[in-house]
Amino acid sequence: MSELKPLPSYINGQWALPATSTALFEAVNPATEEVCARVALCGPDDVDRAMAAARAAFDGYSTTSLEERLALVEKLIAVFEARYDEMVTAISTEMGAPYDLSYNAQAECGPGHLKETVRAAREMVWERQLGSRGRLVHEAVGVCALITPWNWPINQLAAKIGPALVAGCTMVLKPSEIAPLSAQLFAEFIHEAGFPAGVFNMVHGTGPGIGDALTGHPEADMVSFTGSTRAGIQVAKSAAETVKRVSQELGGKSPNLVFADAGLEAAVTRGVRHCFNNTGQSCNAPTRMLVEASVYDEAVEIAKSVAESVQLGDPMEKGPHIGPVVSKVHFERIQKLIEAGIAEGARLVTGGPGRADGFNRGYYVQPTIFADVTNQMTIAREEIFGPVLTMIPFKDEADAVAIANDTPYGLAAYVQTGDLDRARRVARQLRAGSVYLNGAGQEYCSPFGGYKQSGNGREWGEFGLHDYLEIKIINGFEAAA
Structure with missing residues (x-):
């Protein structure tokens, strides 16, 4: 030193x-x-x-x-x-x-x-x-x-x-x-x-x-x-x-709307991996996955499988793994929010509090999935900034849009559906500065910024x-x- x-x-x-x-x-x-x-x-x-x-x-x-x-x-x-x-x-x-x-x-x-x-x-x-x-x-x-x-x-x-x-x-x-x-x-x-x-x-x-x-x-x-x-x-x-x-x-608390016709396995897998990218430390991460009720249970199982396949590792090594979160203070804040999710009645699907298995040093958070989350829970309202995904069911298109927009934030939103007309229609209703349809990315020429807070x-x-x-x-x- x-x-x-x-x-x-x-x-x-x-x-x-x-x-x-x-x-x-x-x-x-x-x-x-x-x-x-x-x-x-x-x-x-x-x-x-x-x-x-x-x-x-x-x-x-x-x-x-x-x-x-x-x-x-x-x-x-x-x-x-x-x-x-x-x-x-x-x-x-x-x-x-x-x-x-x-x-x-x-x-x-x-x-x-x-x-x-x-x-x-x-x-x-x-x-x-x-x-x-x-x-x-x-x-x-x-x-x-x-x-x-x-x-x-x-x-x-x-x-x-x-x-x-x-x-x-x-x-x-x-x-x-x-x-x-x-x-x-x-x-x-x-x-x-x-x-x-x-x-x-x-x-x-x-x-x-x-x-x-x-x-x-x-x-x-x-x-x-x-x-x-x-x-x-x-x-x-x-x-x-x-x-x-x-x-x-x-900040952001970006919704990812997954409709039943989206090609569920690919859409959920993409959403989980995107949420966990950069160990969840991205302001536009799709941290609220809203899933159509008819395929919700299946989507939760897919998300669980994907999360449990995520590897954690040394940042200096090549490979598809994710790394630690940035600091001890940040690690401890994420732990408190995970514990709040459990205390408020969300279903812990995988992951949870504590350091990730196999790591006796480093700020490695367990990749975590919560299901049966309501949009009023702390983990659905506050930006966690870690590898934590909340899953919320919706009834229909109007319900999905209402839940998505029920947030003080408006940085990004994501829509997954096989119906391009619906994707475009929903995108226009979402109160966010950037909307991404079916896995589309952002280009350097695109404007980046948000609505509301x-x-x-x-x-x-x-x-x-x-x-x-x-x-x-x-x-x-x-x-x-």
């Missing part, structure tokens, strides 16, 4: 330890329970330094040409791809994503999002004539405060930093202290790509320590936050004091660019006819 030097922040183009704070945070490898990084935690004075650097860099960077900015982002992509394997290892180490998932999805989100942002920027109409004499222009919103989570760390970094850089914004990032290694690498990539000093700044810290200092900072023009709904509410309150733009991607704004592709741009109309710009 002593050989792990504290990770510095990155301010005004230089690596910097906190000016006055001596606090450290020890990030733990969730598979080994050993410290994998020590983070030098910043205080509000370090946020001030980073914000000052971003503000000083804004006038120059925001007035560079789009092609200059795109060229820098393309250099960033090249650096990322050259050091790709380092990122894969960092993600598997810090948050327990299995190697295959880290290689094929977690790390891949970085160049994937950046390339799509470049493509979208080249196709976007940045300014045009409006009316007889007006000129409509898009300009950088300003200095951005970016706060990202641990569960898909590079996905969220790239989905925020990419469009901010392309739009001409400058920024201060606070990554999760729980998973700091991937953010540290990303900052190295930006430095190596040659962005001007002050354009990108990164401060390590905790939410209680510097969250309000970032989101309420008078130099920040915009806040983009991904995390829990509870934290998102505090972010909005803090940002309101200075009337800044706030974009949030928050799942947040506001949209990320990814051209939609992600909009949050980082102001709209200006210059009247009289065009010569009179």
